[in-house]
Amino acid sequence: MRLRNKVQRPDETTGPDGRAQPGAAGPGAGDMRRIFGRFATGITVVTAGRDEPCGMTANAFTSVSLEPPLILVCIQRNASMHDTIGECGSFAVSVLAAHQEREARMFADHKRPKGKGSFDEVDTVAGPYTGAPVLSGALAWVECRLTTVYDGGDHSIFLGEVQALGHSETADALLFYDGGFHRLEPGVLVSTST
Numbered sequence: 344m345r346l347r348n349k350v351q352r353p354d355e356t357t358g359p360d361g362r363a364q365p366g367a368a369g370p371g372a373g374d375m376r377r378i379f380g381r382f383a384t385g386i387t388v389v390t391a392g393r394d395e396p397c398g399m400t401a402n403a404f405t406s407v408s409l410e411p412p413l414i415l416v417c418i419q420r421n422a423s424m425h426d427t428i429g430e431c432g433s434f435a436v437s438v439l440a441a442h443q444e445r446e447a448r449m450f451a452d453h454k455r456p457k458g459k460g461s462f463d464e465v466d467t468v469a470g471p472y473t474g475a476p477v478l479s480g481a482l483a484w485v486e487c488r489l490t491t492v493y494d495g496g497d498h499s500i501f502l503g504e505v506q507a508l509g510h511s512e513t514a515d516a517l518l519f520y521d522g523g524f525h526r527l528e529p530g531v532l533v534s535t536s537t
Contacts, residue, residue: 383520386443388450388481389416389424391434393474395458397427400451402519403498404436412505414485417498423457428501432489433473437481441515441526446478472506483510 370378384402391397403417416436418425428434439447446465455461467476472486487503494500516527 380521383518383525385482386439386447386517386519386524387416388437388439388446388478389418389428389434390437390470390475390477391424391427391431391473393431393469396462396476397424397458398450398461398476399424400447401436407502413490413502414487414505415500415502417495417500419498425499428489429492431473431475433475433487433506434489434501434503435470435473435475435477435484435486437478438483439478439517440480440482440511440513441517441528442513443478443480443517444524447517447519447524470507480511480513482513482516484508 385404387401387404388398389401389404399418399422401416401418405415407413407415414436416434418428449455449464450461456463462476465476466479468479469475470477470484470486472488475486477484477486485503485505486507488506489501490504491502492499493502514529518525518527
């Protein structure tokens with residue numbers, strides 16, 4: 344297997360032949376999406392707000408610490424979720440199961456209804472700590488108290504201390520890889536999109 348551009352300097356970009364091109368502009372958003380799209384991630388729906396809930400699909404989510412229990416989620420600064428989390432001081436994350444591709448697409452759609460209306464077609468329960476909607480049938484869910492917000496360029500990195508959590512008996516995960524949805528079933532990876 345031949346590796347392309349094992350080392351790429353910040354002042355280089357890849358040419359059509361796969362070789363580094365000195366002096367060209369640094370990597371752009373398209374380059375970043377293409378490269379990091381090769382990293383398979385789970386898919387979540389992040390929610391916040393008890394009375395006027397807000398939700399969005401996100402895959403920039405990870406566990407940070409077990410003691411204290413901390414997670415992070417990255418939210419684009421111009422997303423309505425960004426301000427909602429700041430105002431509420433808390434948020435919930437539902438880790439989607441393989442059968443929840445429809446929910447992933449729905450909460451990624453910028454044309455969907457906003458507020459409570461965005462949850463009309465989804466089965467949810469109010470989280471016991473935040474009151475934010477938690478998606479029924481999700482693989483797992485966590486509710487967090489917002490502890491810190493870090494600058495992350497065009498995103499903010501929200502660090503949350505886990506206050507409540509749970510999981511279902513479902514073992515099939517929904518993944519995002521190379522621009523498409525895939526299901527991870529025990530022992531089998533199945534592509535769901537073309």
